[in-house]
Amino acid sequence: MKDIFDKLHEHCALFGIYDIKEASNYVYLGLHALQHRGQEGCGIVTRDKDVFYKKRARGLVLEAFDKTDIENLKGSIGIGHNRYITNGDSSLVNLQPLTASFDLGDIAIAHNGNIVNAYSIRQKLISDGAIFSSNSDTEVIIHLIARQKGSFDERLVGALSQLKGAFSLVMLFNDTLYAIKDPWGFRPLAMGELGDACCFASETCAFDLIGAKFVRELENGEIIKVDKYGVNSFKPFKSENSYRCVFEYIYFARPDSYLWDNHVYEIRKRIGQKLALKSNVDADIVIAVPDSGMPAAIGYSQASGLPFEMGIIRNHYVGRTFIEPTDSIRHFGVKLKLNPSSDVLNNKRVVVVDDSIVRGTTSRRIVKMIRNAGAKEVHLCIASPPVTHPCFYGIDTPTKSELIASSHTIEEITKYATADSIAYLSLEDLKEIVGGSGYCYACFSGNYPVSLNV
Numbered sequence: 001m002k003d004i005f006d007k008l009h010e011h012c013a014l015f016g017i018y019d020i021k022e023a024s025n026y027v028y029l030g031l032h033a034l035q036h037r038g039q040e041g042c043g044i045v046t047r048d049k050d051v052f053y054k055k056r057a058r059g060l061v062l063e064a065f066d067k068t069d070i071e072n073l074k075g076s077i078g079i080g081h082n083r084y085i086t087n088g089d090s091s092l093v094n095l096q097p098l099t100a101s102f103d104l105g106d107i108a109i110a111h112n113g114n115i116v117n118a119y120s121i122r123q124k125l126i127s128d129g130a131i132f133s134s135n136s137d138t139e140v141i142i143h144l145i146a147r148q149k150g151s152f153d154e155r156l157v158g159a160l161s162q163l164k165g166a167f168s169l170v171m172l173f174n175d176t177l178y179a180i181k182d183p184w185g186f187r188p189l190a191m192g193e194l195g196d197a198c199c200f201a202s203e204t205c206a207f208d209l210i211g212a213k214f215v216r217e218l219e220n221g222e223i224i225k226v227d228k229y230g231v232n233s234f235k236p237f238k239s240e241n242s243y244r245c246v247f248e249y250i251y252f253a254r255p256d257s258y259l260w261d262n263h264v265y266e267i268r269k270r271i272g273q274k275l276a277l278k279s280n281v282d283a284d285i286v287i288a289v290p291d292s293g294m295p296a297a298i299g300y301s302q303a304s305g306l307p308f309e310m311g312i313i314r315n316h317y318v319g320r321t322f323i324e325p326t327d328s329i330r331h332f333g334v335k336l337k338l339n340p341s342s343d344v345l346n347n348k349r350v351v352v353v354d355d356s357i358v359r360g361t362t363s364r365r366i367v368k369m370i371r372n373a374g375a376k377e378v379h380l381c382i383a384s385p386p387v388t389h390p391c392f393y394g395i396d397t398p399t400k401s402e403l404i405a406s407s408h409t410i411e412e413i414t415k416y417a418t419a420d421s422i423a424y425l426s427l428e429d430l431k432e433i434v435g436g437s438g439y440c441y442a443c444f445s446g447n448y449p450v451s452l453n454v
């Protein structure tokens with residue numbers, strides 16, 4: 001299974017807008033606001049007078065598109081996508097939106113999530129004679145739609161009903177925009193409005209940038225269709241239990257976004273407060289691993305009374321740690337990005353808050369860095385439970401054997417990280433903070449809500 005899923009992971013940002021002059025400008029800005037969800041590459045497709053205009057390129061949005069590109073992307077309807085690193089396969093063909101033509105017209109599709117039965121569907125399609133041009137699981141959706149019978153909406157429902165796993169989608173079919181969320185609701189997708197225009201984004205921070213109003217999160221299993229007749233919603237799928245990805249709160253989402261009716265910043269702060277209340281560590285200061293540990297460190301400081309200090313400064317002009325495909329470069333990446341401030345750390349007992357430990361590499365480097373800057377004691381405080389299982393629903397995590405907490409006790413991880421202590425948030429506390437049911441906790445529990453045996 002590992003090999004299959006290593007090839008088919010997708011983790012991304014989506015943006016779509018219907019009926020606004022020079023739509024490409026808004027898609028461009030929306031994708032920029034969502035840059036944290038994927039930095040490997042990006043793409044925009046717009047529609048004007050029966051023609052798709054498209055550009056996909058590697059790298060960050062602001063570098064991938066220049067003024068002429070945006071001007072050339074004509075039309076008042078557009079969708080866009082940021083792609084996250086997968087297994088180092090950064091070829092252009094895997095960038096989205098994917099486009100294709102079939103008997104009913106043209107289709108462009110952008111996907112956030114991971115379809116767990118994509119591989120078996122793909123193998124079946126290939127044995128029936130289908131030809132694939134990417135190794136992304138998203139392409140199976142286009143094939144399935146093209147092979148159904150009936151109207152486009154019937155085909156869409158027929159195709160999507162065959163999928164298992166995580167799929168938030170924005171899609172253009174000719175002049176119609178669709179926004180879709182899978183029946184389990186794994187990945188976020190929100191609707192906004194900007195004057196008379198309707199827009200969709202993975203996170204509400206994209207609406208803030210373009211001045212749109214956040215209307216609501218899509219419901220699980222909802223299809224929203226936007227065309228010249230207006231905005232129509234339908235829920236054609238069998239209803240399923242809700243499994244929203246709790247790791248979005250822990251790490252992935254931007255703290256200024258509203259996600260599933262919660263402000264991400266608030267959730268992270270409450271996690272920090274909870275950690276402080278459970279802590280029995282004596283320390284002088286609390287610091288964060290920037291940026292993702294910041295809100296929890298502030299919460300920790302507020303609840304414990306320990307002063308919050310900027311003990312580590314981040315260089316923002318480097319991609320996220322996971323972007324680099326090989327281990328040796330990843331190690332270098334930590335040094336490139338984070339610099340300890342010895343004036344702050346020297347001779348101090350330090351609580352350092354980070355969002356999660358995945359492989360353990362970052363924590364080990366950070367502890368070393370803080371000690372070298374003169375700290376007397378380093379106590380790691382982790383704003384999530386131990387990550388013991390890989391995600392198969394759209395977060396890029398390594399295989400189980402690479403996850404340090406899958407095979408090591410907290411004592412062993414503490415020793416490996418060379419920390420004086422490590423405190424994790426408990427799963428029970430996390431559930432209490434986010435409100436319990438309705439979430440997927442598989443990376444912490446191994447309970448995969450949608451079967452992987454497909």
Ligand code: AMP
Pocket residue numbers: 251289292320321322354355356357358359360361362363395396397
């Ligand atoms: P490591 O334990 O060295 O593998 O890295 C852990 C750090 O990577 C955490 O502190 C997070 O900030 C970050 N992180 C956690 N999950 C992910 C992910 N899925 N993609 C990229 N970075 C992540």
